[in-house]
Amino acid sequence: MQAIKALIQKEFLIDYKDRQVWMSVFLYVLATNYVVYQSFHKVKDAEVWNALLWVIILFAAFNVISRSYDQERGDREIYLYTLASPQQVILAKMMYHSIFMVLVTFFSFLIYSFFLPFPSAIGMDTGLYLIGLIGGAIGLSTTLGLVSAIAWKTKGGAGMVAILGLPIIIPMLLAIIRYSEGVLNGMSWMVLDRYAHSLLLLIALGASLGYMLFPYIWKE
């Protein structure tokens, strides 16, 4: 646990020192939202509004996570081997990116609803929608964690994350879109809980498979 905390701190410090990653992600979110606003101007349909938001978040996640092993090249890669066990490294990466993605998601949500107003439905529970945002962000970063680790070891780079990750992320994306659509349509928790459960299941599977399989990617 101590090691994981140290690793998360290390990730944070590296990103803090070189703010280029943060800048680029936030710029990406701003630019995409503006492009979406320019192309749509007004979105009346709650379902379209919701799906567009999640597509923006999805690509933001790819943007963030495909960079997650950028520093781990050359000398730093070898240094990382001596620093911690593979399980600690993958868990730290997943946690750091989950926190980071939650922030990015909220930021996108704010910018998005600034440009395209939130279609407030009757009887909608805003709290449940925010929980959905958090769950989706964590889900995206845990599932893509292992994929980006695989891509790190190939020569494909960031393009590889998209090729390997997109088909795998579809179940997660469908679950989260259906969930937040349900919230927007004012459905009760009785209807929503199966989406929430499948989302939790996918997060748990993504994290535990990452935990089990990362050592095999790691060793040279």
Added chain:
Amino acid sequence: MEKLIRQSWWKISGILVLAGALLFAMKTPLSPGILSIEKVEQAEQTLSFELIGYNSHFMTSNGLQVWIQNDAHSYCSKDLEIIDDSHLLIGIDLPEILPSNLFSVVLNDDIDGTLASLDGIFIKGNVEPSDGNGKCYEQVKLTEHGYFSMPYRTILYETIRNLNFHVPMWFAMIFLTLFSFVTAILYLVKSDPRYDDMTVAAIHVAMLFAICGLSTGALWARFTWGAFWTDDPQLNGAAISTLIYLAYFMLRRSVNDPDKRARLSAVYAIFAFIMFYVFLKVIPSMAEFSLHPDTTDNPSFKDYDIEGKLKIVFRTATAGWIILSFWIFSLRYRLLTIERKRLDHE
């Protein structure tokens, strides 16, 4: 494994099973049924129409009886003219006041058994609901035709045979991906390059069967639902699995070192398999609607298949296709093994 691959008994029995199942699937006639009711004419108290049967034997059968029925009310044919094996001209006398406008047309003879066209005919006239007066034919016993056949269903008709061609493609694909999942785990545990070859070969052949399943599904859907592609959980699952395994081959191409390639792709194969099959389990239950049977409230083939006749042919066909898929896999695997040996020599 190597020993099994070189043995011939399972290949021969596979050929026999598949050939037998395909022969049965194509040769077995469809059950007789009523294709349509046409040229309905109504004058005063008489009704006349033409009944078109499918696979029926009006010429050779005995004791042909036709009547229209609504609950307990039934009116028998007064005139009955047999044109040929599948065409009948029927005239019926109607009472002044009908119990309903909608009647089923029912037919009975000794070869075809009892055939019915539910809600088959609409009759104009004054309606007053009343209690039934029983059957017009006293001696009619509802029977089933005596010979082995495929169930007759409207819309599907003869394409019900595709159950033995299209559906086993998915079974073969699932079998091979499951196999590749196991060999991928074995590779990570034992680091034996043979398991890597098996994984690659199994996934490669699974892709062949996925493409077979997708294209035949599209063709069948075009002539059943009217479109090549529908938004259906089953179709989404198939498309996603194809994408996943195409990405698998992309991954293999982008790594040069054979050891690393095998390890990375095994990890991806395991990860993708689990994420995908959880998805298959989760998403159909999330879907509100599916055209495929057995997922939502759709009538499944079980309901069509009253006596399990379909099931026998279907299971044999599935077994045959799976053995064929395993045979093609073994050829692919042997090819990869020889290639590896040659590379080792150089």
Added chain:
Amino acid sequence: MNKMLLLIFMLFFSLFISAQGNVMEEYMYSSGKIWVAISVLFLILLLIFMYLWKMDKKIGRMEDEFNS
């Protein structure tokens, strides 16, 4: 040879696609849609044979390299 096969397959496929609302389509719907069942079986066999053909060529290339 492979490209030829692919071309033939594409031709068949475009035939099916362009078959909307003409003689071909009526033909597919005739005799209880038996032609749909037959073409599904035919398509499966065609794809499997194409796959085997490709593998055959690959083995041939390997043999050539082996002998030279």
